[in-house]
Amino acid sequence: MPNPESTKDVRRRLDPAFLALPLHRLADAALSRARRHGAGHADVRITRTRRGGWLARDGDLVATVDGTATGCGVRVEHRGCRGFAATTDLRPAAVAAAVDQAVAMARLAAGINGTAGAAPVRLSEEPVHREAVWCAPCEIDPFAVPDAEKAEFLTAASRGLLGHAAVRHVEARLRVVRETRFYADSRDTTTTQQRVRLHPVFTVTGTDAATGRARTVRTRGPATGRGWEYALGAGWDWVDELAQLPEELAEKTRAPVVRPGRYDLVLDPSNLALTIHETIGHATELDRVLGYEAAYAGTSFATLDRLGRLRYGVPGMHVSADRTTPHGLATIGYDDEGVETQSWPLVEDGVLAGYQTDRETAAQAGFPRSTGCSYAEDARHVQLPRMANVSLHPDPAGPSLAELIAGVEHGIHVVGDGSWSIDPRRHGFQFTGQLFHRIEHGRLVGQLNDVAYRGDTVRFWNSLARLGGPATYLLCGAFNCGKGQPVQAAPVSHGSPAAVFRDIHVTATAG
Amino acid sequence: MTGDGAPHRLAERALELFTGDACTVLLTETSSAHLRWARNAVTTNGVTHDRTATVVVSVDRADGVAAGLLTRDVATPADIEALVRDADASARAATPRPDARPPIGEGRSSCFTAPPEGTSPAVFAGFAADLGAVLGGGRRARHEWYGFARHDVSTTYLATSSGARLRHAGHSGSVEVTVQAGDHHRSVWSGQFTEDFRDVDLAAVGRDLERRLAWTRRRVAVPEGKYEVLLPPAATADLLVRLYDALGGREAAEGGSPFGGPGGGADVGRLLCPLGLSLHSDPGEPGLGARPFLAVHGPDALRSPFDNGQPLHRTVWLADGRLRNLVTSRYSAELTGLPFVPHVGNLVLGGGTATLDEMVRTTRRGLLFTCLWYIRLVDPATLLLTGLTRDGVFLVEDGEVVGACEDFRFTDSPVDLLGRATEAGRAERTLPRDARSWFPRVVAPALRVPDLALSPAAPGS
Numbered sequence: 006m007p008n009p010e011s012t013k014d015v016r017r018r019l020d021p022a023f024l025a026l027p028l029h030r031l032a033d034a035a036l037s038r039a040r041r042h043g044a045g046h047a048d049v050r051i052t053r054t055r056r057g058g059w060l061a062r063d064g065d066l067v068a069t070v071d072g073t074a075t076g077c078g079v080r081v082e083h084r085g086c087r088g089f090a091a092t093t094d095l096r097p098a099a100v101a102a103a104v105d106q107a108v109a110m111a112r113l114a115a116g117i118n119g120t121a122g123a124a125p126v127r128l129s130e131e132p133v134h135r136e137a138v139w140c141a142p143c144e145i146d147p148f149a150v151p152d153a154e155k156a157e158f159l160t161a162a163s164r165g166l167l168g169h170a171a172v173r174h175v176e177a178r179l180r181v182v183r184e185t186r187f188y189a190d191s192r193d194t195t196t197t198q199q200r201v202r203l204h205p206v207f208t209v210t211g212t213d214a215a216t217g218r219a220r221t222v223r224t225r226g227p228a229t230g231r232g233w234e235y236a237l238g239a240g241w242d243w244v245d246e247l248a249q250l251p252e253e254l255a256e257k258t259r260a261p262v263v264r265p266g267r268y269d270l271v272l273d274p275s276n277l278a279l280t281i282h283e284t285i286g287h288a289t290e291l292d293r294v295l296g297y298e299a300a301y302a303g304t305s306f307a308t309l310d311r312l313g314r315l316r317y318g319v320p321g322m323h324v325s326a327d328r329t330t331p332h333g334l335a336t337i338g339y340d341d342e343g344v345e346t347q348s349w350p351l352v353e354d355g356v357l358a359g360y361q362t363d364r365e366t367a368a369q370a371g372f373p374r375s376t377g378c379s380y381a382e383d384a385r386h387v388q389l390p391r392m393a394n395v396s397l398h399p400d401p402a403g404p405s406l407a408e409l410i411a412g413v414e415h416g417i418h419v420v421g422d423g424s425w426s427i428d429p430r431r432h433g434f435q436f437t438g439q440l441f442h443r444i445e446h447g448r449l450v451g452q453l454n455d456v457a458y459r460g461d462t463v464r465f466w467n468s469l470a471r472l473g474g475p476a477t478y479l480l481c482g483a484f485n486c487g488k489g490q491p492v493q494a495a496p497v498s499h500g501s502p503a504a505v506f507r508d509i510h511v512t513a514t515a516g
Numbered sequence: 517m518t519g520d521g522a523p524h525r526l527a528e529r530a531l532e533l534f535t536g537d538a539c540t541v542l543l544t545e546t547s548s549a550h551l552r553w554a555r556n557a558v559t560t561n562g563v564t565h566d567r568t569a570t571v572v573v574s575v576d577r578a579d580g581v582a583a584g585l586l587t588r589d590v591a592t593p594a595d596i597e598a599l600v601r602d603a604d605a606s607a608r609a610a611t612p613r614p615d616a617r618p619p620i621g622e623g624r625s626s627c628f629t630a631p632p633e634g635t636s637p638a639v640f641a642g643f644a645a646d647l648g649a650v651l652g653g654g655r656r657a658r659h660e661w662y663g664f665a666r667h668d669v670s671t672t673y674l675a676t677s678s679g680a681r682l683r684h685a686g687h688s689g690s691v692e693v694t695v696q697a698g699d700h701h702r703s704v705w706s707g708q709f710t711e712d713f714r715d716v717d718l719a720a721v722g723r724d725l726e727r728r729l730a731w732t733r734r735r736v737a738v739p740e741g742k743y744e745v746l747l748p749p750a751a752t753a754d755l756l757v758r759l760y761d762a763l764g765g766r767e768a769a770e771g772g773s774p775f776g777g778p779g780g781g782a783d784v785g786r787l788l789c790p791l792g793l794s795l796h797s798d799p800g801e802p803g804l805g806a807r808p809f810l811a812v813h814g815p816d817a818l819r820s821p822f823d824n825g826q827p828l829h830r831t832v833w834l835a836d837g838r839l840r841n842l843v844t845s846r847y848s849a850e851l852t853g854l855p856f857v858p859h860v861g862n863l864v865l866g867g868g869t870a871t872l873d874e875m876v877r878t879t880r881r882g883l884l885f886t887c888l889w890y891i892r893l894v895d896p897a898t899l900l901l902t903g904l905t906r907d908g909v910f911l912v913e914d915g916e917v918v919g920a921c922e923d924f925r926f927t928d929s930p931v932d933l934l935g936r937a938t939e940a941g942r943a944e945r946t947l948p949r950d951a952r953s954w955f956p957r958v959v960a961p962a963l964r965v966p967d968l969a970l971s972p973a974a975p976g977s
Contacts (some may be wrong), residue, residue, distance in 0.1 A: 069815075071606070090804055118648075121557055121648050159814045219771050300552075424892040432973075491666060
C-alpha cells in the first residue's frame with residue numbers, strides 16, 4: 006500500500022532492535038551462497054515476532070506469555086524444485102548453512118519429482134521494489150505499556166464483572182503481537198515492514214438455575230490491527246460492552262433451548278465474519294482450488310472452470326479481498342514474495358470473480374500477476390498463499406439493524422462467533438454463536454440457547470435476502486487461521502454488514 | 517554446538533546471572549525436516565533449526581511472589597544474558613501472582629552436558645526413493661497422491677536455581693498419505709506415527725490404500741440417521757485427545773467441564789466407560805516415549821511453567837472405566853483440593869483383541885469410518901463436539917464392505933461415546949489426524965458405537 010509518509014519517517018516507527026540486526030549482511034550471505042549453488046530464484050526473510058499474552062481468572066492474573074521469535078528463512082529454486090530452510094542463529098555462517106540445507110532439500114525434491122515425472126515450478130513475473138518500507142499505524146506500542154497496566158486492564162474489569170449476581174466466573178485474556186519482517190530476493194526486491202495487532206477477550210460464566218448447566222458469554226470486541234489505544238477505547242467501547250455482559254449472561258442462563266427448524270436469520274457482523282472466512286475466504290484460495298491443500302486444509306468447489314460463471318450468491322452481493330484495509334489483520338504493504346498488496350473482487354454481483362494467489366499458483370493458473378497473498382507465520386515457516394482481508398460489502402443505502410430485524414417475521418438474531426466446522430471442499434458448514442435473540446413479528450422477544458445453523462455454501466449465499474447499510478458494518482477478525490503442513494497461523498480480518506438470510510436450517514446442539 | 521554456546525552452558529550462565537530469589541531456565545533446541553506432496557509431486561519442504569529459551573525469575577515480596585517469564589530464541593551467551601536481565605527486571609516490576617511456585621529442585625540427568633540431537637534431510641533418504649516410485653505409479657494409474665512427512669528432534673535442557681539439571685531428547689515423526697481417484701470425489705487416507713522413519717513401509721501403505729480405494733468404486737446412498745459405527749484407532753485417538761484436553765481439574769471443580777460433580781467439585785470415581793477400558797499416560801511407553809519431566813515454554817489450561825521440571829510418571833486417568841485423575845498444576849491442585857497430577861505427553865487407551873478387519877466381519881450393518889476431521893468444541897460444559905468424517909466412509913453389511921457413501925457430520929461428546937461403546941478392538945499405535953500437530957503420541961483401539969447420529973457433511977452439494 007502506498008504510504009504517504011517518507012521512507013525515513015516510516016523507518017523511525019520500526020522496532021529499532023530489529024533494524025539493528027545485520028539484515029542486509031545476512032541477506033547478502035544467503036543470496037550469494039544460493040548463487041554459488043547455481044540456484045535460480047532465491048529469497049530470504051528475517052523476522053522478529055513478539056507475542057504477549059495475559060490471562061486473568063476471577064480477577065487474579067494467573068498466566069503471562071512474553072515470547073520473541075527471531076529467525077531467518079531461505080527459499081531457493083534449484084533444478085526446477087524449491088527447497089526451504091530456516092535457523093534462529095542469525096550469524097552469517099549459520100545463514101549460509103541454512104542455504105546449503107535448502108539446496109539439499111531442493112535436490113531431494115528434484116530427485117523425487119524427476120522419478121515421478123512432475124513439472125518444474127514456475128512463478129509469475131512481478132515488479133521489483135527496492136528498499137521499500139511499510140509500517141502499520143499504531144499510536145501506543147502495547148509492549149511499551151507497563152505490564153502492570155495491562156494486568157490492571159484485565160483484573161479491574163474482571164472484579165467489576167464478578168460483582169454481578171449472575172456472574173460466577175470471569176476469564177479475561179489479552180493477546181498482543183508485533184511482527185517485524187525483512188525480505189530480500191535475487192531480483193533485488195527488499196522490503197522492511199512492521200505491524201501490531203491486539204485482542205482483549207472477556208468471558209463470563211453463569212449457571213442455568215433450572216439445570217445447573219454452565220453458560221458463557223464472551224465479548225465481541227474484534228481482534229484488530231491497532232496498538233494499546235484500542236484497549237483505551239479507540240475503535241471499540243469496552244466500557245459499554247462490559248457493562249452489558251452480566252445482563253446478557255443472566256438472560257442466557259434462563260433462556261430455553263432453540264426448537265430445531267427453519268428460521269430467517271439476522272446475522273450480526275460479529276457472527277457473519279467467521280462464516281465469510283470459511284465459506285468464501287478459504288474457498289477462493291487458489292492453492293486449495295489447485296489441490297495443494299487436498300491432504301490437509303482441503304480443496305474448493307469454486308474451481309477455475311467456474312470463474313465468472315458460478316452463481317455464488319444473490320445479485321447485489323459483492324465480496325472483495327483486500328490487503329490494504331485500515332486496521333485489517335492481513336493488511337501489509339508487500340507480501341512475503343515482495344509483491345505489493347492490493348484490493349480485488351472475489352464475488353461481483355453474486356458471481357465468482359477472482360481468487361487469492363501467490364506467484365506460483367498465479368503462474369500455474371495462467372494469471373499474469375500474483376494478488377500478493379504470500380505469507381508465512383514467521384521465518385521458520387515457508388511461505389504459502391494465505392487469506393487477504395475478505396469482506397462483504399454493505400448496501401450503500403441499506404437499512405439499520407433495527408430495520409433488518411423489523412423485516413423478519415419468525416427468526417433469530419445471531420451475535421458473536423462460537424464453534425465452526427466445514428467440510429474439506431467448503432460446501433457444508435455448521436456455525437454457532439454467542440447470543441441468539443428470538444425474533445417474532447419484527448421484534449426481539451428473548452434469548453435462545455444452543456443454536457447452530459447449518460447449510461451449503463452456495464445455497465446459503467443465495468438465500469441472502471437483505472444487506473444492512475454502512476452503519477451496521479464492522480471489521481472483525483482472528484489471529485489464528487491455520488493452514489499448511491507444518492501448520493502455521495495467519496491473522497485475518499473480515500468486514501461485513503448485518504444481513505438477513507431466509508429459511509436457514511437451525512439445529513439444537515443440546516436436547 | 518560446543519563451547520560457551522552449548523545449551524547446558526547457556527542454562528548455567530543464566531543461573532549465574534539472575535538476581536531474583538529463584539530461577540528456572542528451560543532451553544529447547546528443535547531440529548525438523550519435512551516433505552509435502554500434492555498431485556503426485558513434491559510441493560513444499562524444509563529443514564529448520566531453532567533454539568528457544570524460557571527464563572522464569574521469581575522475587576519474594578512481603579505481599580507474595582512476583583515473577584518474570586520471558587521466552588526468546590537464543591544463539592549466543594549474549595542472547596541469554598540479555599534474556600536473564602530482562603526477566604529479572606520484569607519480575608521486579610511485576611505484582612505478586614497467586615500461581616507462582618518455587619522451582620522444582622529434584623532431578624539430575626547424567627547426560628545434561630551432552631550436545632543436542634538433530635535431524636537432517638538424510639532422514640528421508642530411503643523414504644524419498646520410495647516416494648518417487650509411488651508418485652510415479654500414481655501418475656500412471658491416474659490416482660493422485662497427497663501427503664506430508666515430518667521428523668522432529670527436540671532436545672530439552674532444564675536447570676533450576678534449586679539444583680535440577682535435566683535433559684531429554686525426543687524424536688517424533690509422522691507420515692500421512694491421501695490417495696484420490698482421478699475423479700477427485702473418491703479418496704482414502706492413512707496416517708502413521710514414527711520416531712525415525714525406519715518403520716515406514718510406503719509400499720505397504722500404498723497397497724492398503726489401493727485396497728480401500730477399490731471399496732469406493734461402488735457408491736451407496738446412506739441417509740442421515742443413527743448408525744452403528746466402527747471408529748478406527750485414528751478416529752478414537754482424535755476423540756481421546758479432546759477428552760484429555762478437557763481433563764483440567766480447575767475446570768471440573770468450577771463446573772466448566774463434564775467432569776464436575778452434581779453438587780460442585782470434581783467427579784473423580786465416576787464410571788465413564790462401562791466397557792471397563794483404562795486410559796493412562798506413561799513417558800516410558802515403548803515406541804511412544806514422552807519427556808519424563810514437565811517442560812512448557814508458555815502456559816496453557818493444563819500446564820504451568822512454574823511446574824517445569826516436575827518428574828512425570830505413569831499416570832492413570834481411567835481405571836476399569838472409572839475416572840481416576842484430573843490434570844492439575846500445583847496452583848490448581850491447591851485451589852481445588854485435588855492432588856497435583858501433571859500433564860504427560862502421550863495417551864494409551866486399552867482395548868480388546870479383535871483387529872479392525874475382524875470387527876468388520878462381525879458387523880451386521882454399520883458404517884466404517886476412516887478418520888475424523890475439523891472437530892470443534894460446541895459446549896465445554898458437556899464436551900460436546902462437532903466434526904466430520906473424511907476420506908472414506910464405508911457401508912458394512914453382513915461382515916463385508918459393500919460400498920462407500922458421502923461424508924457425514926456428527927455432533928456428540930467423547931464422554932458419551934465412551935459410555936455407549938459396545939466393543940473395543942486391539943489397541944495400536946496410531947495418528948490422530950485432526951490433533952496430530954499438537955498431540956501425535958496415541959495408542960488407541962477401534963471402537964464400536966451402536967448409535968451415532970449422523971447428518972450430511974455437505975447438504976445439497
